[in-house]
Amino acid sequence: MDYSKMTREEAIEALVELDVAKWGAEERDASRRLHRDRSRGRALNALAHRPEYDYGANAPAGLKAAAKAALTDSDHAELRKGG
Numbered sequence: 440m441d442y443s444k445m446t447r448e449e450a451i452e453a454l455v456e457l458d459v460a461k462w463g464a465e466e467r468d469a470s471r472r473l474h475r476d477r478s479r480g481r482a483l484n485a486l487a488h489r490p491e492y493d494y495g496a497n498a499p500a501g502l503k504a505a506a507k508a509a510l511t512d513s514d515h516a517e518l519r520k521g522g
Contacts (some may be wrong), residue, residue: 480509
């Protein structure tokens with residue numbers, strides 16, 4: 440998969456699907472609400488740092504590179520605040 444071409448919506452949907460796989464389909468709407476305000480960079484970063492990828496250690500290199508490239512200065516500021 441070419442993560443550099445993944446849209447914000449696709450990244451959020453991937454996060455939702457991982458949450459559904461972990462917590463069940465009844466959590467789909469809650470997961471969408473949780474992730475809906477993420478920028479593309481923050482969504483890709485969250486995807487790369489999922490527990491399924493050992494919090495980033497085992498994330499695909501392309502995903503990590505795409506997340507790093509997509510993070511803006513405001514994204515970095517949000518992440519420093521714990522967002």
